[in-house]
Amino acid sequence: MSDFGNELVALLPRLRRFARSLTGQAEDADDLVQAALERALRSRSLWEPGTRLDAWIFRIMRNLWIDQIRHRKVSGDRTTLHDAEQLSGSDGRVVADSRITLADVEALLAALPGEQRAVVQSVCIDDLSYRETAERLNTPIGTVMSRLARARLALAAGLDHNESMASVANLKNPR
Amino acid sequence: MTAITDETLMALADGELKPAEAARVREVLRHDLQLAARFASFAESRALLSEESGTDAIPEHLVLAARRLGDALAKADQVAEPNVVSLEAAATRGARRPDRFKAMALAASIALVAGGVVGFALSGLQQRDRLASHSPMDSIAVSSPVSDLLFQLASGESRQVRSGSEAAVTDITIVSTHQMEDSSICREFTTATTGTQQTRVACLRDGAWRVHLVVISSGGAFSTASSAQTADHFLEALGTKEVLTGDAERKALARP
Numbered sequence: 438m439s440d441f442g443n444e445l446v447a448l449l450p451r452l453r454r455f456a457r458s459l460t461g462q463a464e465d466a467d468d469l470v471q472a473a474l475e476r477a478l479r480s481r482s483l484w485e486p487g488t489r490l491d492a493w494i495f496r497i498m499r500n501l502w503i504d505q506i507r508h509r510k511v512s513g514d515r516t517t518l519h520d521a522e523q524l525s526g527s528d529g530r531v532v533a534d535s536r537i538t539l540a541d542v543e544a545l546l547a548a549l550p551g552e553q554r555a556v557v558q559s560v561c562i563d564d565l566s567y568r569e570t571a572e573r574l575n576t577p578i579g580t581v582m583s584r585l586a587r588a589r590l591a592l593a594a595g596l597d598h599n600e601s602m603a604s605v606a607n608l609k610n611p612r
Numbered sequence: 613m614t615a616i617t618d619e620t621l622m623a624l625a626d627g628e629l630k631p632a633e634a635a636r637v638r639e640v641l642r643h644d645l646q647l648a649a650r651f652a653s654f655a656e657s658r659a660l661l662s663e664e665s666g667t668d669a670i671p672e673h674l675v676l677a678a679r680r681l682g683d684a685l686a687k688a689d690q691v692a693e694p695n696v697v698s699l700e701a702a703a704t705r706g707a708r709r710p711d712r713f714k715a716m717a718l719a720a721s722i723a724l725v726a727g728g729v730v731g732f733a734l735s736g737l738q739q740r741d742r743l744a745s746h747s748p749m750d751s752i753a754v755s756s757p758v759s760d761l762l763f764q765l766a767s768g769e770s771r772q773v774r775s776g777s778e779a780a781v782t783d784i785t786i787v788s789t790h791q792m793e794d795s796s797i798c799r800e801f802t803t804a805t806t807g808t809q810q811t812r813v814a815c816l817r818d819g820a821w822r823v824h825l826v827v828i829s830s831g832g833a834f835s836t837a838s839s840a841q842t843a844d845h846f847l848e849a850l851g852t853k854e855v856l857t858g859d860a861e862r863k864a865l866a867r868p
Contacts, residue, residue, distance in 0.1 A: 439682050439683050439685070439686035440682075440686065441681070441682035441683070441685040441686045442678065442679040442681075442682025442683055442686070443682070444682065445678035445679070445681055445682045446670075446675055446678045446679065446682070448678070449670045449674055449675065449678055450668065450670065451659060451662060453668070453670070453674070454659065454662070455655060455656070455658075455659035458625050458626075458627070458655040458658065458659070459652060459655055461634070461638050467671055467674060470674055470677075471673060471674060471677055474674070474677040474678055474680075474681050475677060477681050478677075478680055478681045478684050480841075481681070481684050481685055484685065489660075490685075491659075491660070492660055495656055495659050495660065496656070499652045499655075499656055502648075502652065503645065503648060503649055503652060506641070506642065506643070506644075506645055506648050507645055509642065509643065537660070542660060542661070546661075557661065560626065560658075561657070561658050561661035561662060562661055562662070562663060564662070566628065567623070567626070567628050582619045582622070582623070583619060585622065586618045586619050586622045586654075589622060589653070589654055589657045589658075590618065590653070592657045592660075592661075593653035593654075593656065593657050596657075596660075
């Protein structure tokens with residue numbers, strides 16, 4: 438098997454976990470993982486070597502999930518993932534834009550205020566609960582949550598910015 | 613019912629909500645695109661930072677799908693296919709050199725894209741189309757029944773057309789209508805005959821429809837999705853300003 442194959446198989450637990458956090462259900466989550474892997478296969482030329490493969494597939498998964506909600510608005514509750522796949526104008530182009538490197542994430546983390554970085558480290562990297570984090574940092578849980586939310590929104594904005602730098606939408610305004 | 617705060621969305625993404633509250637929030641997310649996107653950002657940041665890999669058994673079909681993708685990525689890394697330039701790769705490259713892709717999209721008034729894998733096929737085109745692709749100002753005129761449908765049908769509507777001398781019936785479905793930056797109108801539509809589906813982009817200039825992009829998909833449902841994506845890239849590069857629906861669409865299509 439190729440190195441990419443090994444890397445992707447090793448990523449599966451994280452892909453499933455992300456899918457489960459999006460869908461809330463194990464079965465839907467595995468369908469979403471499958472659909473994302475298939476879409477990634479069809480869009481493989483969009484992935485840029487040297488960027489994070491996991492980030493690229495996360496973004497595909499996120500877009501598929503959001504497409505499903507968008508489609509549901511039009512077609513009602515029986516919308517399936519497959520319908521979302523068919524949706525014209527689905528955010529295929531955003532797939533192209535997920536070019537996140539490890540260095541990007543590290544730079545964004547480093548740019549956070551220290552108290553925000555500490556809660557991100559505790560919850561997202563060390564996998565502690567909000568309560569455990571509050572105890573570890575000797576901080577009220579409400580404060581932990583508001584710091585964590587601010588930090589995560591800053592990270593998301595930073596990552597989206599990195600993406601939009603390379604976005605196809607920029608084609609419209611060539612400099 | 614209490615408002616859904618960022619903290620609540622984040623707690624849902626992190627599995628910190630009680631089941632009843634989680635179910636309530638998820639029900640709202642099912643129909644609220646903006647909240648769903650915000651929630652997805654929280655879930656995504658967690659996923660990106662998480663190093664935890666878990667020990668659950670993975671379903672075999674997912675392992676197979678992962679390996680297929682892995683093999684394809686490995687191959688794409690090594691093999692450059694002659695005569696076929698992936699439009700998606702071109703778009704990706706174009707994103708770094710925007711002016712170039714824009715120029716390419718405008719010059720390639722007709723681009724023929726073939727295969728289950730989307731690509732600009734520079735060989736194997738019919739001679740007429742190949743000639744057309746070399747002439748920046750050229751494009752394909754549409755037959756009058758198709759022209760009528762492009763004027764008449766709203767987005768989402770379908771009709772059957774019997775083409776010329778052949779007995780073949782073609783299903784035409786309008787996908788979308790775009791108001792372009794140069795204030796012309798372009799429409800994306802699909803044509804389906806037995807075995808072949810095409811996604812096309814036609815633009816209305818001086819009262820006549822001309823086709824500027826043809827994407828041929830041969831491989832079933834999934835290639836349809838990537839054809840739509842190709843058409844989107846193309847329209848984007850041509851300068852789509854707004855997608856028109858309803859009254860605005862009818863007005864834009866009214867014949868002078």
